[in-house]
Amino acid sequence: MTAGLPDLETFRVTADHRDRLAKSGHRHKFDYGHVVVGAGPALQGGAARLAARAALRIGAGLVTVLAHRDAADAHAAQLNAIMLQTYDQTPRFAGQLAVLSPDAICVGPNFGTSVTAREKLNVVLAQSVPLCLDADAITMIAQDRQAFSARASDRVVLTPHAGELRRLIPGAFDRTDCRVTLARTAARDLGCVVLFKGPDTLVAQPDGTCVVVSSDGIPHAAWLATAGAGDVLAGFITGLLARGFAPACAAALGAHLHLQCAAVVGPGLVSEDLPDALPRVLSAMLSEP
Template sequence: MTNPENETPVFEMADHHWQSLGKSGAGHKHRYGHGAVVSGPFGQGGAARLAARGALRIGSGLVSIVCRADAVAEHAAQLNAIMVKPYADDAGFQDHLSAIKPQAICIGPNFGLSSASKTLLGQALTLGVPMCIDADAITLLSHTSNPLPEISNRQSVMTPHEGELRRFIPKAFEETSCRVTLAQRAAEKAGCVVLFKGPDTVIAGPDHAPVIVSSAPFQHSSWLATAGSGDVLAGFITGLLARGFDAFDAACIAANLHFRCAEAFGPGLIAEDLPEMLPKLLR
């Protein structure tokens, strides 16, 4: 099946995709990976909690929120199965993140745009762990002064909406309005998979031909226009990366399930509802 406008293939969930989401009765939690979600400052941790819930629901065996020490109470009051892993000060962030041995890291949801946040992002980028790079992290990577290190693991996914992508590849927007071309340009620059959000979500990678994950088959996808929806999508991707999914497959499956969750819940959807639709879909 192709998109009639530009002949880009449309991704559809096949039997093997559904089968890959299952778990073996012989498995244990460590087999399904540890996803770490880096939280923003005190009072701004809701986005990280939404992402963490998404990662846990999609099957990551362990999920932790990594936060500053002053945010522990905020997170602990609202989490049970998700662990809280505080670091004492910014100087110890990289060692702390490395020590908890995540198989995937999510960074960016309400992370902040301060110079301190930029330093922490730079440290995370050098760890060589697959990452979901979202929201504020994309904006920080777009800064041309004091550029950050390159993304060190190509099995990573960047998840921009249009405004974030404009900041990341501004010259490309002067040359084209084709969303597929823009996603490809971003993937080449980032050196990883790019999921360009929209009603027709475009997924491109430096080593993959682009595909579209379309909202058209899903009646209630417009209800995804709600605060925190993208944070949950980042969590879905992070959970799949932690489980060992290829980054391109993780982005495609997560985007499709995101639309399906909206359809399963229907009107009135808020971000907290999205992870809770996954059990129904997976059954």
């Protein structure tokens, strides 16, 4: 248990997690899953690219950024291993998504909250694969919570910070400031896995299960308070979803690895550094007996 968070299990990496994170044998890239990251407005693609790079670093076999054609030049100039697919009109977004046939999808990081962004979010919600919904996706869900709850399930992970969680469950914030209660309330009311970000990250499930991924004792964790760190976390989680980790496990393990990356990078950390610290973190973790 963690101080100040009674009755809460602390997330710990197990041998099974390590086995499943490793890549070995004769498997090929398609065996490790395909992540699609939905991107937003043309000149604001950085957050989607951060998520995409994080998903690739955590071992998804393929990662594609799906963007409007207007944004293609900006993305193409900055993507190499990550693939790029475009659509020319919002109605074609669904068709392109079907062609890509992802194993997990991330939407939210600078996705926008326009009418067309909402149409695309609805297409994503209709997919049967695991989803990580962050940032602007959460803001849109908060505007029509009932419709989301009717479609949500525990294959969906929402990753709100405190501002976003308040939008999702404003009434609960009037009743309590207990972060555990807030995370559990959101998971129960929305019917999906909720990762509540903060120095202590909470992962709650609709059945009330809740684990904490604590930053206690992790050097330099406070350097995660920087723009884009959450976008990277969304990418880590989506990559783990594509690799077949169950949503609550993907969320907690993703948050754990995120903290370990901060410890490796240290002071001066910016969000781009986090995915690129993952090889050192994974090498150390996978060589543990």
